[in-house]
Amino acid sequence: MKIWLDGALRDATSARVSVFDHGLTVGDGIFETMKTVNGRAFALTRHLDRLARSARGLGLPEPDLDEVRRACRAVVDANPMPLGRLRVTYTGGESPLGSDRGEHPPTLVVAIGPVPRRADTTAVVTVPWTRNERGALAGLKTTSYAENVVALARARERGATEALFGNTVGRLCEGTGSNVFVVLDGQLHTPPVASGCLAGITRALAVEWSGAQETDLPLDVLDRAEEIFLTSTLRDVQAVHRVDGRELPAPGPVTAKAMRIFTERSADDLDP
Secondary structure (H helix, E strand, O other), X not given: OEEEEOOEEEEOOOOXXXXXXXXXXXXXXXXXXXXXXXXXXXXXXXXXHHHHHHHHHHOOOOOOHHHHXXXXXXXXXXOOOOEEEEXXXXXXXXXXXXXXXXXXXXXXXXXXXXXXXXXXXXXXXXXXXXXXXXXXXXXXXXXXXXXXXXXXXXXXXXXXXXXXXXXXXXXXXXXXXXXEEEEEOOEEEEOOHHXXXXXXXXXXXXXXXXXXXXXXXXXXXXXXXXXXEEEEOOOEEEXXXXXXXXXXXXXXXXXXXXXXXXXXXXXXXXXX
């Protein structure tokens, strides 16, 4: 396996990042995950635009997006696979122990690994913890992911693949690595970015292609939604057949249409 580390392809077994890297010591970093299909990354331009936005939000130096594109191309070419998870990680670089950043340049890592095709339906649970829609990291895709690890472990314990969060004012927000859509009276809705959710790439495409409305929703909308689905880079559009103990039809008619449209449109253009 070959990865890109700070300007060159390297063997994954021998590549090394400093133990003082700020991404390791304090989670000072950002990342993007892309699906690759037969050697091409899906929605690369949108993902790189969001990488730059996250860097600005975190106060990191602007990433060289041309270099990131070259790195993605090199890694994908060096590791052929039919379906892959391509991850770009960009951190504050080597720094003193503590929260202050050092004078070293940022660290750039691009890696890839194979993934299986996701199931058409899944189960989700709600968790008692909240997203802080007013926090400094709200809406940024950072490497500070520990609360997602804890929530996803709770979901796995309960036979689910995703955990859904409300925010601090009790509104529906997002999953640990996905956005959530609900059907009410036959109409498709998803929480707005102001809820604290990540502006997901697949979410944006699903909104554009399906006509979903961005709506401020209470968390208990999950108790009465006619259909629910998740969107993410590796899930695409995935129907939810159970939320906590409640069973739902999956995929329902609105979800099935959204799934079909996403499949067709994404196949027509790999960089929409």
